[in-house]
Amino acid sequence: MKKLFADYKILFICLGMIIVSSLISSTFLTEENLLNILKQVTVNGILACGMTFVMLTGGFDLSVGSVLSVGAVFGVGLQFQVGTGGAIVGALLIGAVAGTVTGAILSKINANSGEAFMITLGFQLIYAGIALIYTNGGRMMLPHGGAPFYTALGQGKIFGFLPVPVLIFIIVALVSHAVLAYTTFGRRIYLTGGSYEAARLSGIRVRFYKMIVYAIAGFTAAIAGIILSARVNGGLPEAGKGYELYAIAAVMVGGIAGGDGNILKTLLGVLTIGILGNILNLMGVSPFNQRILMGIIIVAAVWLQRRKT
């Protein structure tokens, strides 16, 4: 039990949050509110799964919000040319390529955290600009007559009750977990995040793994973008603005560090951040003050993790 506590502090934090929240607000446990939390958690969660791969190798990606926007606008916009299926494939591909470009540069120069910050921020600007140029600043509308399959991705329900985005989220989380926990690829990702020397000496291509994780993050960002645009029936070029912050916060709060952590922790982190945001909203805390809190939380989360070692 002690080990469980030490490793999974986040679980107890999360449970604590749920209890405190339900005490603070009577509307917290209502179906409507829980559904709201679920909606938020879905998109953040998909992003956070991809971000987990990145942060496990010791990096992080501030451009995922913009890649989400790119995925959203191209997912809608490409339908005019190549239909719904083509657009989805296209958007996913673009997301993966965007991530690969970012990752290639970062791995080539063996970036430290400061450089990763600035380079991924540069790409955040670049991809955001691309999304804006593509839509000319406006909203990308779905083709006339709608696109039922596409819209269903954001608004449909399976088995009558399970929202499709949640299903997609579950699939993404399961696949991510399976890859990380049960494949050689996953093991090598952990190694890459551990000691650079140990990884190099064990013969794996560290540069490749440091690059591919960004492609994964870009891919998941595109998925999230498609879902978001399907939900609002249109592709907004600023759809993903700010999402990277929540994804990083969720992964950090969950306790992921270079070479150490798993998807379950990320999910708990996502849930915790989601609940935190929700209860702050219910309590009427202004979004401005919430930002202050978010900044403090990120710093505190990192500081506390370091104390562990």
Place this chain on the structure above:
Amino acid sequence: MSIIKKIINFLIREKVFSLALLLYIIAAIWLNGDGFNSFYNINNLLIQVATFGIVALGMTFAIIGGEFDLSVGSVYSLTGLLVVGLQPQFGLFSALLIAITVALALGLLNGVLVAKAKISAFIVTFGAMIMVKGIALSYSNGRPITSTCDAFNNFGGMKIGGISAFFVIFAFLFIICHYVLSYTRYGRNIYAIGGNKETAITSGINVDFYKMTIFVLTGFFAGLMGILMAARLNSGSSVVGDGIELKVIAAVVIGGTHLAGGRGSVIRTLLGVFVLALIENIFNLKSDVFSPYFQRVIQGAILVTVVAFDGYNKKKE
């Protein structure tokens, strides 16, 4: 060697200077019709240089010392808001005092967390950036605050000898900073701790103290610029400083001061600032060609290229 050869060698060696010169010549010719060479535009250019430049002076100290400060943009916004927002209640002088004190205090907080709590500058200033932005948004309720003090507003447009007062202030600070970095013990020690921290410690330098002063400096310069900008715009807002930290870091790195620390100078920073200011000026004059969205892409590309090249080169050494 003939004079010509010496000049050519100089230009090849000092790539940034050559780049700045080249850009300026291209702009002067290509944009002559758009008013690039007008006195009004040159003054604007100098104001841009001063705007980035003052913050960049502080950032230069930080980067030479092996650190950097991501919160300068938020501090910049906050001080602008404070000096404008507190005027009606406390009068101009007190508002100025409070604003600059807040900037210094935030800088000190950053410094203590980095130097004493040993948290990386990146995490501390990143968190500070978010937190201070939140404070600014909260204080202003997300809306700009207009300045009502005439003396303050007039100062913003003040010119000395036809050139904006801002540039004169910048030039003055520039000279002081260059002197401190190149000719004082304080400056030498900043280079030392940025170069090799362990060696610095064994030479008896109080690294913690110097690191703290670095962040106080970046905070001070950011705060000063926030106040000046508020005077110019006659208002304070929580978004005015957005993105400045990156542009300033990019300027310092473009100028040739490596992020690794231990090297560089404010002269190099001035070159980098000039290049960026020039690019922005070109964007503004040719906004039909360079849509704001395209500008964003280019700014991002510059940031990526600059940091990537700097990171790549550091491996070679």
